[in-house]
Amino acid sequence: MDRYTEQRLFGLLARASAALVLAVLALVVGVTLYRGGRVFVTDPAVALTPPGSRYMLDGGGGFFHAVLGSIYIVVPATVVASILAISTAIYLQSDYSSERTSDVINMFLNVLWGTPPIVYGVFVLTLIIAAGAQTSLIFGTVAIAIFQYPIMTRYADEALRSAPDTVREASYGLGATRFETARMTVRAALPGVIAGIIMGFARGIGDAATVLFTAGRSTQMPGGPFDSATTLPILIFEQASSFNAEVRSHAYAASFVLIVAVLGLILVSKLLAGRFARFAPGGRHS
C-alpha cells in the first residue's frame, strides 16, 4: 500500500469513527426522547402526581415523589459541595499554598475524581451503620455532596487558574488582603465557576450509584430529612425492567424528565457563562 492510499484510508476511517460515535450518541438521546416523550406527552401529570399505595406493582399514580426527592437531595448537596469546592480551589492557588502542597492535594483530588460513585455509596452506608441510623434523605445528600465535591473543585480550580493575573496584581497593588484578592479573582473567574457548579449539579442529579443504598428507595412522598426518599435515577433503575408495562412506562417518562433537565441545565450554564463574562473584572467587555 503506497503512502497516499494509506493516507486516504485512514482519513476515511477517522471520519467514519467520528460519524459512528455521533450516530450512536444521537440514537441514545433520540430513543430516550422518543420513548419517554411518548409517555410523557400523553400524560404530563404523571410527573406531578404522588404515587399510589401499590405503586411498584401496578404503577398507580405518578412519580412526583422521585422528582421532589431529587430536588430535596441534590439542591442542598450542590450548595454544600460548591462552597467547599470553591474554598478548596482558592486554597490551591498560589496565594495560600506552596506549589508542593497544592500538587499533593491535587493528587488526592484526582483520586477522588476517579473514584467510582458506588464506593461513596458504600462509604456513606458504612457511616450510617456505624451511627446506628437509617437510610434517609439527609444521607443521600451527604453522599451526593461527596460525589460532586471533586468534580466541582476541578472546574473551579481550572476557572481560577485561567483568571487574568492582572486582577490579582492590581488588587495586591492597592493593598488588599489575600481574602479580598481571592474575592476579586473569583469574580473574574465567575463564568467558569458557575458553569462548574451547574455541571456538578447535573452530574449529581443523574447519579444513581451513590444514593442507591443511602437515600432509602422509598415509594412514598418524601417527609422530613430523616425519612427515606428516592430520586429519578433510582426510580429508572428499579422500574426499567419491571414486568408491569405501566411501571416500566413510568421509567421511560422519568428518563425523559431527567435527560431534559440535564441537557437544559448544561445549556443554561453555557448561556450564563456568556452573560457573566461581561460583568467580570478583566473579562470581555462587549
Add this chain to the structure above:
Amino acid sequence: MGTTETRSENSSRLDRRLLLERLSSYWLVGAGLFAVALFGLIVLTLVQRSLPVVAEHSLLEMVTSANWDPAADEFGFLPAIVGTIYVTALSMAMGTPIALLAAIYIAEYAEGRTKVLISSFIDLLAAIPSVIFGLVGLIVVVPFVGDYLAPAVGAHSIGLGIVTVSLVMAIIVTPFMISLSVESLEALPDELRESSLGVGATKWETIRTVLLRAAGPGIFSAILLGFGRVFGATIVPAMLIGGQTAIPESPFDAGQTLPTLIVNDFGELMSIPLTQSALILVGLMLLVIVWLFNFGAMLVRRRLQRRWQY
C-alpha cells in the same frame, strides 16, 4: 480631634479586615485539607470495616474461590472478578480504537463550525446519566444482542449479558476518552505539524509518527482513566448483565462484576455482619484498583513526557 477620630476609625477598619483575613485563611486551609481528610477517612473506614472478613478468610482464598454463598459462609470473588475483567477488556477493545480515530478527526481534520459543534456535542454527552444509557441498552441493545448478534456468531443469548454491558460501556466511555485525547492533541504546537509536512510527510504520516507520539502521554493517560471508568461502572452492569453467580463460560453469558455484587447483595444481606464486611472489602478493592490506574496514568504521563518530547 477630628483626625484622631478618623485614625481610630481607620485602624478599627484595618483590624476588621485583618481579622477577616485571618479567619478566612483558617477556613481555606481547612477546605484545602478536606480533600486529603476525606480520602483518608474513606480508606480508613473501609479498611476497618472489611477487617472481620479478612480475619476469617485469607484474601487469596476469597479471590480464587468461585463459590459465593454468604449464607454458608463462602465468599468467592472469582466470578465477579472474571466478569469485571471480561467487561473492561471487551469495552476498551471496542472503544479505544474508535475513540482514538474520532479524536484524530476532531483535532486534525474537522474545521470551523463543524469542529465546535461536534466537540461541544461530545462534551455534552459526558454529562448524560449512566442510568439513561442503561435504559436505552434495555430497549435497543438487549434485543440487538439477543436476536441478531448472538445468532450471527452461533451463540445463545437471552440478550442480557457480558457482551451487552460491554457494548453500552464502550458507548459511555468513548466520548470521555475522546475529549481528553482531543485536549492533548490540540495542545501541540503547530510547528510540529508544519515541520513534518515541510519535509514531505503526508498528513497521515505526520499524525502517526509525530503527533501521536508527541500527544502520546496525554492519550495514554486518557485510556487509563477510561479503564478506571469502565472498571467502577455500577448502574449499567447492574441493569444489563443478567445476574449469575457462576463463572461465565462465554462472553454471551450472563455474569456479574464487582460493583454489581455490591448492588445485588447489599440490600438483603445487611443483617449478616460478615457479608457486609465482604461487600465493603469489594468496595475497598475497587477503590485501590482505580487508585492504581490513576497513579499509573500519572506515572506513565510523566515518564513518557520525558522520553517522547520533541
